[in-house]
Structure formats: C-alpha cells, structure tokens
Amino acid sequence: MSPETANLEEIVAQVPPARGVVEPLPPVNAEGEQLLEISMGPHHPSTHGVFRMNVVLEGEQVVRLKPVFGYLHRNHEKIAENAAYLAAIPYTDRLDYLCSMTNNWGYALAVEKLAGIGVPERAEYIRVIVAELTRLQNHASLIGFLMQDMGMSGTPLMYAFREREKILDLFESLSGARMMCNYMRFGGVRVDTSAEWLRQVRELNGEFPRFLDEFESLLAGNEILMGRAQGVGVLSPELAVSSGASGPMLRASGVNYDVRKVDGYGVYDRFSFRVPLGDHGDVYDRYMMRVLEMRESVKILEQAVRDIPAGPIMDPKARLRGLRPKAGEAYGRIESPKGELGFYLISDGTGNPYRYRVRPPSLINLTVLEDMCLGRGVADVVVILGSVDIVLGEVDR
C-alpha cells in the first residue's frame, strides 16, 4: 500500500460518519476571538441571482466561505424523467437561460448518442452558428456584469447588451423566441435558416470585431480592472483539473482542454480556431479568456457561414414523437459558454428517460469558490464570483 492510500484511509477514519447535519464550526479563531459572520445573498445584486454565501471574516480577511444553494431548485431532473424525450427540450432552455441554444444541443447530443440518431450536415452547421452566437452574447454580457461588480457603473454592461440585442434579434427571427429558443431537436434543428438570415449573421459577424476592439481598448488596460482583477482569485492548474472546473475558468489557469477540440463533436473538427490559455489563473485572465474566445468564435462563424451546405435539416429516420431508445445509457457533453455541459441519460426502453442528469458547469465551477476567496476581502469575493460566470437556473436546477 502506497503512503498516499494510507493517508486517504487515515482521513476516512478521522471523519465521523456523516448523517447530513454537520455542526457548523464555531465562529471563533484559534485564540478564541470572535469572528464576523456575514450572510451574502440571496437577494444581493452581486450574487447574480438567488445564491447565498456564508462568509466568515477575521478582521478584513475571508477565513471561511460556504455557498448555500437551492433557492431556485425545482428538480428539473425529476420533471424530465416524467416527460417524453421530446418534452424535455423546452425545459433545458431554462437551465442556463442566457444560453438556451447550447443547452438544447447538449441534450440533443446525448439523445443522439443514446438512440444512434444521425444529424444532417446542414443542421450541424446551423448548430455551430447558433452556438457560437450564443457564446458571443454570453461572454459579452459576462464581461459587462463583471465590470458592474467592480463598480464601473453600468456602462460596459450597456455596451455588451447593445451587441447582445442584435444576436437576440437573430435568434428571434430564426426560432421565434429571444431567449427560450427551443430550437434544436435530436436529429437536427426545428426550422431552416433563410439566405437572408445567413446574410444578417455574416453582417453582424463582420462588425463584431470592431465592437471587440472598442470594448478591449476601453477595458483591457483599465486601471480599475487591472487593480481589482490581477492576482485576485488565483486558481492553480492542478486544483482546476481536480475540482472539475471547465470552460474559460479551466483554460484561464493554463489547462488546454476545450471539448470542441477534444471531442470534436458536431463538425467542430472542420474549423480552424485556437484555444486561448491563461498564465496566472486570476480574475484578469478569466476576463481575458472571454475576450479572446469571442475573437475565436468570430473566426468559427466566418467559416461556418461560408461553408454551410444545402440539404435537409432533420434526419429522416429520427422519430421525435414516441421515441423509445432501447435500454442502455449515454453521456454526451458539449463546450457551453459556461463550461462543460453534460447530459447523462439511461433508457429502460420506454418513452421517457429512466434517468436524466444534467452536469451543470456553473455548479461544479463553484466547488473551488472558497479556495479562491480565502485570505481576500469581501469586495474581492464579489469579483471572484463574478468571474466564475454562474446562472442560478443551472446551478440549482
């Protein structure tokens, strides 16, 4: 037995058998001095929704931070297990309600793996286009929110929302809804794009770099941003991998792992794009990852709009209604703007999934929130949380 395993068993032996109620540590330090407990949230603007943190301070420094979840819990998984495969798609819109398109894709991908359904070429390209548009608007808004958390008033957010509006208009003309798109189906997508819609995408995409240049020149060298973000909330690459961090948060720590590259799902292996990586794993790098990823998304969009073939948008063999995959299971994952979004499905041969599980990147990225905040002030907690990019609809499910 290696010393490491012995160590694990020692730890196991020390921990009393848990029964769900773990007595909270007393709010005193080693010298017996009283510590300050603060409950941040659930109705605080900086928590990006109904999220609460129990923060314990010694002087100005955070010495303990326990997130409290569940305010938005509606047991999404149970709802989907009691519904037909098709009926779960609109529910996935409401997980990460900024990125309904990518949520649809993750679920559709898992069902396609489970039932062995193919996707026509044209549908794959449309999926890439809407997913990258989703990434653009998610990252732009996230930067806006992060700046607002730093006290830059609402100006950067309004700049971001101006661009997001144009993308939501495109979603609306394609799917009929701005945010709850309910657009993808296993085996393809719901409606075809018009040549005019593609022209509008090309136009928006052509103008987007100018917005990025403007946004970057206003922010990247900004003193407030640099002062508040550099060296704050550092996450080491080892901890990032071990804690299951994903998306821009993982890559900001310098770990080269992008599901679009690793799995090459859809038609992502046909596009040339780079995976930006950070050096320091701090809030500033996480901000920069979003900026650089938007530039890569623009490149992907350019290629996808150029190369999109004509053809059907639904697999003719795909059965939407009354789909009964044979008994088995499948795990499908995609690179959503928040990180690795996975869906795990078990079929027992009936019309609704026996087990339906969402792997929420927002929740799992919060695993290391305490580690990143220890030793920092309360104002830094707000910025660090802002840089993780969470949506409570997905965290609480």
Place this chain on the structure above:
Amino acid sequence: MRAEPITAEQVKAAIEAAVPGCRVQVLANASPSGQHSLILDHEHAAEAARFLRDDPTLRLDYCSNATGVDWLDSELSEKVKVKKLVDGAETEVEEVRKTKVPGYLEAVYHLYSVEKKHGPVIVRMRTGDRKEDVHLPSLTGVWRSAEFQEREIFDLYGVIFDGHPDLRRLLMWDEFKDYPMRKDYVPPADDDDLVGAERSGG
C-alpha cells in the same frame, strides 16, 4: 488528433493487476453510444480510483460527472424447460420462472483525462439495498469535483458517502427528511405539508 479509445476490459485488467483483491465487473451497455462501465467493490473503490487517476497510461485526472441512480426491486423472468408428468407421460413443458432482484442505489462517475485527452471511463458503485441507511465510499479525496456532486447524491438519493469532508444537503434544506429523486418518492399534495417546512410569518 484524438486519442484511441480505451476499452472497459483494458481498464478492468489494469485495475485488477494494480489493486490486489479488487473485484471489478464490466457492465455492458447495449446502446449505440457503446459506453460500457465498470462496477467497483466498496472496499477497494478509493484505492482503485486513486490508481485510475495516477496511472501514467490512464491518467483519468478529471471527474466530469458524478450522479446517482435508483433501481427499484425488479422481477427477472426467464423461460425454463421443465420435465413434468402430464397425463402419466413425462413431457417437457416451458415455464416462466420469476426471480426477484432486489433494488439498489448506484453512484456513477464519468472520468476523463485532461492530460491524455481520452475518456470517458465510467465507474459505478452499488449499494446492497435501497433502505434509509445506505453507504458508499466517497471519492472526493481523489477527485475534488465529486464534493458537491456527492452532496447532491446524498441530498436527492440518500446515499451516505463515508469519508466525505462536508456531507450536507445541497439543494434541499437541512430539515427536509425525504429523498426526492428516488423513484418511489411521493411529493406532498400541498407544499405546506413538506417535512420540516416550518414557515415563519406568511
């Protein structure tokens, strides 16, 4: 570019060679996804997990997903040919023999390798039954990403993870008594009947 997929049998053989006494069972998956999984025994699960993470060829350093599954008691029916005396003559009669399979709870882990860029390797652990007090070893010590996810399994399925550093309910409130993701959970007719839901003022 992409790494060759590793088969469940290869992983099973590697675990059994490295962790003496570890019983690993391959669970085949009939779905077109072809994602087969490995069932680990409780005693050696933590050691086997550590091996999966640290072995230089496997390096499954990334636990993407950890979740629970509730399997109810089921009946396995198989057709058996039995010799019987019918009208004084011995003839072969087909009979359906039913065997009861007791239900159990399961924890499923989807592992990937960030370093080697392969996966998923799926690891499962099963409890003996699905009563109130069921235990599984925690793998949070191996993959930190299991911390919140095991808490969620405990919260929604009622599996107690031995060795978890902070096993509390994640989504439901602490006073809640039942496990809502279990297949036999009956939601109360009225929200006010929820166990432990004592509301103060409106």
